[in-house]
Amino acid sequence: MPESVPVRCPACRRDHVYRAPSYPCACGAPTAPRLDPAAEPAVTAHRAWDDEWLTVPCAACGRGNQWPHPELGCPCGTVLRIAVTTTPSADSGVPPAAAGPEARTARPRFRPRPIHTARDAVTAAALYLRWLGYRDIRRADQRPPQGIGLAAPGLLAQVDPTVRPAAPRDVECLWLTAMTESTDCVYFSLAGYTDDARSRADRLRVPLFVLDPSGTPRPVNTHAHAASKRTIA
CATH class of the missing domain: 3.40.1350 (Trna Endonuclease; Chain: A, domain 1)
Structure with missing residues (x-):
């Protein structure tokens, strides 16, 4: 997966570069959704709980994690939902071989996300x-x-x-x-x-x-x- 994808706001035509954040799996490996660079972003007009989350398999242990769907806020006020694929990220930062018993028993440090909303x-x-x-x-x-x-x-x-x-x-x-x-x-x-x-x-x-x-x-x-x-x- 590329580290970032180009995103153009369909409302104001402004260009952005977006990179999905990674989150820690219970096994300790960082996981991130695989972005689809070929798909256009969708404008988020109405929110539904089922659309706010997606299941992302961990590339290290295979565990299915539920993370927030990638979104980008454009300065024009439009919220863009970034397209993803169903394939887990191949460059999560931890190779599959690292998911042994030691990684499963040692809980990593919690990685918070700043609260703005x-x-x-x-x-x-x-x-x-x-x-x-x-x-x-x-x-x-x-x-x-x-x-x-x-x-x-x-x-x-x-x-x-x-x-x-x-x-x-x-x-x-x-x-x-x-x-x-x-x-x-x-x-x-x-x-x-x-x-x-x-x-x-x-x-x-x-x-x-x-x-x-x-x-x-x-x-x-x-x-x-x-x-x-x-x-x-």
């Missing part, structure tokens, strides 16, 4: 859950009262990208929903939590994370510290 906050939380070892991350079937819900086998997560600190009711609603689905839960907030929300989360054993501008989730209670050290097989 609400979508970035959801992406940061999904990447962090992927880093912890959760697979098949998707949008939750039941929409939470505040923010965006994410789900993975055995886990329900809530991502609150608003500027209002999460309240006790937000934590309780997440916990109750997780209880009805017999799963663990975790809360990610961009603006933090009220003191009452932290106290309620401690009693309910709900891990609380704050998303800093760099895209790194910071644990704010003991349950979050424990969750951040957990590795899902």
Whole structure:
């Protein structure tokens, strides 16, 4: 795959050069979607959750990872969705021979993505859950009262990208929903939590994370510290 592809905005005809970002697979190898230099970019007018993500197989271990679909924001205001192929990137940075037992057991350092929008906050939380070892991350079937819900086998997560600190009711609603689905839960907030929300989360054993501008989730209670050290097989 070429390192970058030329992209022309169909709205203003401005030329760009785009390179897809890479993300860490659970095995430690960086993965990136394979761009299609022959296809024209599509203008993103309406968003749908199913279109926001694509499955990218890791060239090292073959694991299917779900990453955000490559997009480019043109200065004219047009958002372009970059075309990809279904073939995994051949130059992910780690040859297939490197995917041995040692790479699978040693968890690499988390690589955050800066948060500029609400979508970035959801992406940061999904990447962090992927880093912890959760697979098949998707949008939750039941929409939470505040923010965006994410789900993975055995886990329900809530991502609150608003500027209002999460309240006790937000934590309780997440916990109750997780209880009805017999799963663990975790809360990610961009603006933090009220003191009452932290106290309620401690009693309910709900891990609380704050998303800093760099895209790194910071644990704010003991349950979050424990969750951040957990590795899902």
